[in-house]
Amino acid sequence: MDFTSTRSKKNGTSNSNDSDGRDSRAIVRRRPPTIELLASTSSTLATIMFTWTIIRQYCPHDLRQYLHRYLNKFIDYIYPNPYVRIAIYEFVGERLNRSKAFAAVESYLSTKLSDDAKRLKAEVGDNKNNFSLNIDEYERITDEYENAEFWWTLSKISGSAKKSTSLYPEPDRRYYQLKFHKKHRNLVTESYLKHVLKEGREIKVNRRQRKLYTNGTGNRLTIHRQSTMWSEVYFEHPANFDTIAMDPEKKHEIVEDLLTFRESKDYYARIGKAWKRGYLLYGPPGTGKSTMIAAMANLLNYDVYDLELTAVKDNTELRKLLIETTSKSIIVIEDIDCSLELTGQRKIKKEESSKDEEKVKEKEKLIKEHLKKEEEEVKSRVTLSGLLNFIDGIWSACGGERLIVFTTNHVEKLDPALIRSGRMDKHIELSYCTFEAFKVLSKNYLNIETHELFEEIQELIKEAKITPADVAENLMPKSRQEAAENSLRRLIRSLEELKRAAEIESTKEEKRAEKSKESKINSCS
Numbered sequence: 001m002d003f004t005s006t007r008s009k010k011n012g013t014s015n016s017n018d019s020d021g022r023d024s025r026a027i028v029r030r031r032p033p034t035i036e037l038l039a040s041t042s043s044t045l046a047t048i049m050f051t052w053t054i055i056r057q058y059c060p061h062d063l064r065q066y067l068h069r070y071l072n073k074f075i076d077y078i079y080p081n082p083y084v085r086i087a088i089y090e091f092v093g094e095r096l097n098r099s100k101a102f103a104a105v106e107s108y109l110s111t112k113l114s115d116d117a118k119r120l121k122a123e124v125g126d127n128k129n130n131f132s133l134n135i136d137e138y139e140r141i142t143d144e145y146e147n148a149e150f151w152w153t154l155s156k157i158s159g160s161a162k163k164s165t166s167l168y169p170e171p172d173r174r175y176y177q178l179k180f181h182k183k184h185r186n187l188v189t190e191s192y193l194k195h196v197l198k199e200g201r202e203i204k205v206n207r208r209q210r211k212l213y214t215n216g217t218g219n220r221l222t223i224h225r226q227s228t229m230w231s232e233v234y235f236e237h238p239a240n241f242d243t244i245a246m247d248p249e250k251k252h253e254i255v256e257d258l259l260t261f262r263e264s265k266d267y268y269a270r271i272g273k274a275w276k277r278g279y280l281l282y283g284p285p286g287t288g289k290s291t292m293i294a295a296m297a298n299l300l301n302y303d304v305y306d307l308e309l310t311a312v313k314d315n316t317e318l319r320k321l322l323i324e325t326t327s328k329s330i331i332v333i334e335d336i337d338c339s340l341e342l343t344g345q346r347k348i349k350k351e352e353s354s355k356d357e358e359k360v361k362e363k364e365k366l367i368k369e370h371l372k373k374e375e376e377e378v379k380s381r382v383t384l385s386g387l388l389n390f391i392d393g394i395w396s397a398c399g400g401e402r403l404i405v406f407t408t409n410h411v412e413k414l415d416p417a418l419i420r421s422g423r424m425d426k427h428i429e430l431s432y433c434t435f436e437a438f439k440v441l442s443k444n445y446l447n448i449e450t451h452e453l454f455e456e457i458q459e460l461i462k463e464a465k466i467t468p469a470d471v472a473e474n475l476m477p478k479s480r481q482e483a484a485e486n487s488l489r490r491l492i493r494s495l496e497e498l499k500r501a502a503e504i505e506s507t508k509e510e511k512r513a514e515k516s517k518e519s520k521i522n523s524c525s
C-alpha cells in the first residue's frame with residue numbers, strides 16, 4: 001500500500017516547495033519503508049480499536065467475552081508476540097485467601113525499586129516504625145536474572161468491569177504480571193520463579209516484627225476453654241550476646257552452634273532428622289538463663305513461644321499447641337523442674353533457707369493450700385511421656401527450624417530421659433559471676449573496660465558466689481551523676497560481705513562436723 005504517495009496526491013502537496021525551497025515530493029519519496037510499515041500498522045490497529053469499542057458498547061457480556069478471545073487470537077496471528085505473561089493473583093481459592101506467592105513477589109519487588117520509578121506506595125508493615133515502599137498500580141519494574149530481563153507490573157481487573165448479579169459489588173482483583181521473552185520460558189519455570197519466591201519469603205521473614213507468644217495468660221478462662229490458643233505480643237527484648245556476661249569461649253561456642261543450626265536445613269534433611277535442636281540452660285537464679293533465650297531469639301531472628309506447662313490441660317492440648325507454632329521459633333519451658341508434677345516446690349525450697357522459720361512454715365502452708373486449690377481447678381494432666389512426645393514425637397517435626405529450650409535451677413531433679421542427647425542436645429551451665437563476666441557487665445553498665453579497682457574485684461570475685469544479676473544491680477548507677485568508682489566500691493562492699501558470710505558459714509559447718517564426729521565416738525564408746 002503506497003500510503004505516503006496516495007496522501008501526497010490527495011493533499012495536492014506533491015509540487016509544493018517547503019521553507020528551504022526544496023522539493024517536498026523528493027522528501028516523500030525518500031521515506032524509509034519502516035515508516036510505511038508503521039503507518040499501515042497504526043491504521044490497522046486503529047480499525048481494531050474502533051471495532052472493539054463498538055463491541056464493548058453494544059454487545060452482551062457473553063458475546064463480548066467470546067469476541068475478545070478471538071480478537072486476541074487474530075491480533076497474535078497478524079503480529080506474532082514473542083513475549084509471555086504470567087499473572088500471580090492476590091486472592092486465590094474459593095475462600096479467596098491471600099496468596100503467599102503474591103506476598104512473596106511483593107516483598108521481592110520492594111527490593112528492586114529503581115530510582116526512576118514514579119508511582120510508589122508506602123505501607124506501614126508489621127514493624128510499625130517503618131514504612132515499606134513498593135510499586136503502585138501500573139508501574140513497571142525491570143529485573144535481571146542470569147543475563148535475562150524480566151518485567152513486572154502490578155495490574156488489576158476492575159470489579160465493576162465485570163457485571164455481577166450479586167447485591168455486593170465485586171472487588172478489584174489485583175495481580176502481578178511477569179513478562180519475559182519466550183526464549184526464557186525454561187529459565188522462568190525452572191529457576192527464576194523459585195528464586196523470586198525464596199528471596200521474597202526471606203525478605204518477608206527478616207522484616208517482620210517478631211512475636212512473643214504465651215499460652216498462660218493467668219486467666220482461668222483460657223484453661224477451661226475447649227482448646228488453648230497462643231496469645232501474642234511484639235517481642236522487643238533488647239538482650240544480645242555482646243551484653244551477656246559469661247566466659248567468652250563458651251559464649252563463642254554457643255553462638256557458633258546456633259548459627260550452624262540455622263544454616264543446616266539441608267544437613268538435617270540428609271541425615272533424616274527433624275530440623276530442631278534442644279537446649280537445656282541450668283544454673284542458680286539470676287545467672288542469665290532467660291536473658292540468654294532472648295539473646296538467642298535476637299541472634300537468629302526467631303519468634304518465642306513461652307509455654308506455661310501448668311496451664312496446659314493434657315497431652316492432647318500440648319500437641320495442639322505444638323502444631324500451632326511456626327517455624328523459625330524458640331519454644332521455651334522455663335523452670336521445667338517445677339512444671340511437671342513438681343509444681344511449686346521451687347518456691348518452697350527457696351524460702352527454706354530463710355532465717356525466720358515460723359514465717360516460712362506459715363507461708364508454706366498458705367502456698368500449699370493455694371496450690372491445692374489451683375491444681376483442683378486446673379487439673380493439668382500433662383505427663384512426662386506427653387512432654388517427651390512433644391519434644392521428639394512425630395508431630396514435633398512439623399514446621400521445622402525450631403529450638404526447644406528448657407531452663408532449670410535444679411538440673412539434678414530432672415528425669416534423665418528428658419535431658420538425654422537427641423532431646424536436649426546441648427546442656428549449658430550458667431553459673432556465678434567470674435572476673436571475665438564482670439568485665440562485660442562493667443562495660444555494659446558503666447562503659448569502662450579498666451579501672452584501678454579491678455584488681456581488688458578480681459581477687460574478691462574468685463571466692464565469692466555472686467550472680468551476674470547481683471553484680472549488675474551493684475553496678476547500676478543510683479543517680480544520674482553517680483561516678484563509676486562509687487558503683488565499683490559498692491560492688492566491693494557486697495563481695496566483702498559475701499566473703500565474710502561464707503567464712504562464718506564454713507566455721508559453723510566445721511563445728512557441726514566436729515560435733516557429729518564427737519557424738520559418733522561417744523555412742524560407740
Ligand SMILES: Nc1ncnc2c1ncn2[C@@H]1O[C@H](COP(=O)(O)OP(=O)(O)OP(=O)(O)O)[C@@H](O)[C@H]1O
Pocket residue numbers: 243244245246283284285286287288289290291292408409468469470472
Ligand atoms: N549472664 C548475664 N549477663 C548479663 N546480664 C545478666 C546475666 N545474668 C543475669 N543478668 C541480669 O540479671 C537479670 C536477671 O537475669 P535472668 O532473668 O536472665 O536470670 P535467670 O537465670 O533466668 O533467673 P531465674 O532462674 O530466677 O529465672 C537480668 O535482667 C539481666 O540483666
Ligand SMILES: [Mg+2]
Pocket residue numbers: 289290291334407
Ligand atoms: Mg529466668
